[in-house]
Each structure stands twice: as structure tokens, then as C-alpha cells.
Amino acid sequence: xxxxxxxxxxxxxxxxxxxxxxxxxxxxxxxxxxxxxxxxxxxxxxxxxxxxxxxxxxxxxxxxxxxxxxxxxxxxxxxxxxxxxxxxxxxxxxxxxxxxxxxxxxxxxxxxxxxxxxxxxxxxxxxxxxxxxxxxxxxxxxxxxxxxxxxxxxxxxxxxxxxxxxxxxxxxxxxxxxxxxxxxxxxxxxxxxxxxxxxxxxxxxxxxxxxxxxxxx
Numbered sequence: 001x002x003x004x005x006x007x008x009x010x011x012x013x014x015x016x017x018x019x020x021x022x023x024x025x026x027x028x029x030x031x032x033x034x035x036x037x038x039x040x041x042x043x044x045x046x047x048x049x050x051x052x053x054x055x056x057x058x059x060x061x062x063x064x065x066x067x068x069x070x071x072x073x074x075x076x077x078x079x080x081x082x083x084x085x086x087x088x089x090x091x092x093x094x095x096x097x098x099x100x101x102x103x104x105x106x107x108x109x110x111x112x113x114x115x116x117x118x119x120x121x122x123x124x125x126x127x128x129x130x131x132x133x134x135x136x137x138x139x140x141x142x143x144x145x146x147x148x149x150x151x152x153x154x155x156x157x158x159x160x161x162x163x164x165x166x167x168x169x170x171x172x173x174x175x176x177x178x179x180x181x182x183x184x185x186x187x188x189x190x191x192x193x194x195x196x197x198x199x200x201x202x203x204x205x206x207x208x209x210x211x212x213x214x215x216x217x
Contacts, residue, residue, distance in 0.1 A: 035166055059094035063087060070202030070217045083216045089114050092213050095105045105130070108140070114208040118149040120158070151205055155196040 015205060066085060076186055093112045100107045108125040115121070122145050129139035147158040163170040176192045199206070205216035 056090065056094040057098065059088075059091040060098040062091055063095040066215075067200055067202070072202075073198065074120045074202035074217075081200070081217055083217055085217065086209070087213045087215065089211050089213070114211055114213055116209055118208050119146070119205075120145045120149060120153075120208060138166075147182045149206060149208065152196065154204065155198055156206060157194065160193055 005155055017105070027037070066087075068079070089112050092114075093110055096110050100110070106126050106128060108127045111123045113121040124143040124145075125154070127142060128139045135153065144162075145164070146162045147160040150157050150159050160172060163172065163175065171178055172193050180192075203217050207214045207216070
């Protein structure tokens with residue numbers, strides 16, 4: 001995806017994403033996608049991305065604006081509002097697609113599915129066509145996962161029940177080794193699939209329903 005800063009709506013979204021990252025407000029509870037982010041940064045060329053990679057900027061902006069508002073309210077009042085907001089899985093997918101596409105060349109899209117009981121399934125599409133890889137690698141690869149969102153206090157993590165690269169099942173230990181390797185190479189704190197993360201500022205809790213993410217704030 002190419003970020004066209006001549007379009008006002010994309011300039012607004014880009015500016016807000018930069019602000020959220022600088023303040024640590026970007027949610028980090030989709031840990032697997034974060035692994036892909038770190039592993040693929042600096043590869044390829046973002047100019048090769050098509051605008052068709054992101055067709056739902058309005059859906060992403062709905063969550064961007066929400067996070068900005070609840071963070072400001074929490075900072076101003078010092079307390080949560082005792083309310084809930086619901087986001088469709090298409091909106092959450094659009095948010096993360098925008099967040100990662102504007103900074104990572106190999107990331108194409110993420111599709112999330114939510115189910116009752118804090119269960120989530122996802123598909124991450126990676127575009128490797130611009131990479132110098134052996135011929136047996138497909139130009140596009142799908143990474144599938146199923147997990148349960150776990151909450152403890154205001155910390156959250158994903159408890160994975162399955163990870164697949166195309167049809168090949170991946171063991172969590174392999175992913176943990178990748179996290180450690182990439183973190184060390186970039187001077188980052190090493191994490192694992194079992195690591196806990198703080199919820200975004202102003203967000204008190206999360207739960208899932210059929211096709212939606214429910215945010216308590």
C-alpha cells in the first residue's frame with residue numbers, strides 16, 4: 001500500500017498513527033502480526049504496493065478516532081468512562097491492515113474473525129514477490145492462526161491454539177526463536193508468544209462476540 005499524503009483523509013490517519021506510536025497507544029495484542037512486522041521491516045519497496053491493498057480507510061479511521069478520544073478522556077479525567085464500544089471484525093482488520101501496510105513492505109493484509117469466548121482466528125497475507133528468495137518460495141504466503149484473548153488486569157495476550165504457514169503447522173517454539181533473533185538484531189526487548197502487553201491508554205478491557213470486538217473503556 002502507498003500512503004498518498006495528498007489525500008486529506010490519509011494525511012490525518014498517517015499523522016494520528018505516528019502520534020499513537022510515539023505515545024505508546026497502539027494496541028499490541030495481536031502479537032503474531034508484530035512478529036511479522038519486525039521480521040520484514042526494511043525489505044522490499046513500499047512503492048510496489050497498490051492502493052487497492054487498502055480500500056476501507058473510513059473503517060480504520062473509526063478505530064483511530066476512538067483510540068484518540070478515549071486516551072484523551074482518560075488522561076484528562078484519570079478514570080475510565082464505564083462504557084463499551086463494539087467494532088466489526090472488518091473494521092478491526094482494516095485498522096491493522098492500515099497500521100502495518102504503511103510501514104512494512106511485505107505485509108499485504110490481515111483478516112480477523114471473532115467468536116464468543118474471546119476466541120479469534122486470523123489470516124495474514126505476506127507479499128514476497130520483491131524479495132530475493134529461492135524459486136520454491138511462493139510470491140505470496142498465508143499465515144493462519146487461532147487463539148484466545150486472555151486478560152489479566154489491564155494486560156492482554158494471545159494464547160495460540162494453532163499456527164500454520166500455508167498448510168504447514170508451526171510450533172510455538174519456532175516463533176519464539178524468531179522473536180528472540182529479530183529482537184536481538186534490532187536491539188529490542190525479547191518477547192515470546194506468551195508475553196503480556198498493556199492495553200491502549202483509556203481501554204479497560206476487551207471481549208469478543210460473534211463477528212465483533214467489544215471494548216470496555
